[in-house]
Amino acid sequence: MKMLLRASHINVIVFVLFGLARGAYLIDFSHVFHRNLANVKREVDTERCRPTEPFRCPGKENVCISIQYLCDGAPDCKDNYDEDPRLCTAAKRPPIDETANFLQTLLTQHGPNYLEKLFGRKARDALEPLGGVQKVAEALSESETLMDFGKALHLMRSDLDHLRDVFVAVESGDLSLLKSLGIKDTELADLKFFLDKLVSTGFLD
Incomplete structure (x- = not known):
């Protein structure tokens, strides 16, 4: 997964679907990575998150991270959400x-x-x-x-x-x-x- 996520230099077309938890949303990168990140959830905040750091950690604080840091073994969100086992499992499963x-x-x-x-x-x-x-x-x-x-x-x-x-x-x-x-x-x-x-x-x- 870690090697796959580091392919972030590829131009990624991201579409956002209504998600499952915390008022979150889904992102699907399956056409680029050939494995599914459609179940990776994030809050939609296109104004405050830069394209290079599109994943916004849940919560009031404005913390945005690069896709390559999702499920890489090192927590980047305050509540460790980017390393949540359910999120990381869902990222490699079919949407x-x-x-x-x-x-x-x-x-x-x-x-x-x-x-x-x-x-x-x-x-x-x-x-x-x-x-x-x-x-x-x-x-x-x-x-x-x-x-x-x-x-x-x-x-x-x-x-x-x-x-x-x-x-x-x-x-x-x-x-x-x-x-x-x-x-x-x-x-x-x-x-x-x-x-x-x-x-x-x-x-x-």
Whole structure:
């Protein structure tokens, strides 16, 4: 991540989306870095932050830092926000809205209980018992590991073990478990691609 962020000399086109916490916003640099910083949140303050230091630390004080100092192991914001584990985890995951759209597409195409095959019984009714599609997408983005994800959504141990089995099967290339869950061959590629993204960012560690 640190090496990636130091590519800040590249001309970056930044667009800002309404964010998730502290009245914050999202920045997406994915077209430049080929990894996602769409979940990196900051307060919008284009007048007080220079283009070379576009990330404004939350709070009343006007502290702006360069993107290269995000998640570099050295806190630059007063409350260590630029090194917050959730922020740093989210920075390397697919964008929250992309994940939410993917989950919603699966539910629309295959029915409101489709994701019960992955997340267990609490994933019925379009993920409503888990807080809805958006909350699950946020948890997938911000949870450093599978165990953190389970805690965030209060998953039962049996459901968490099942989900771990699914991820291990994807990681090892053994898709027989996915097939045994009733996932069709035509669905396997997209689902594997999505789960692989999480595995590659340490979700199973």
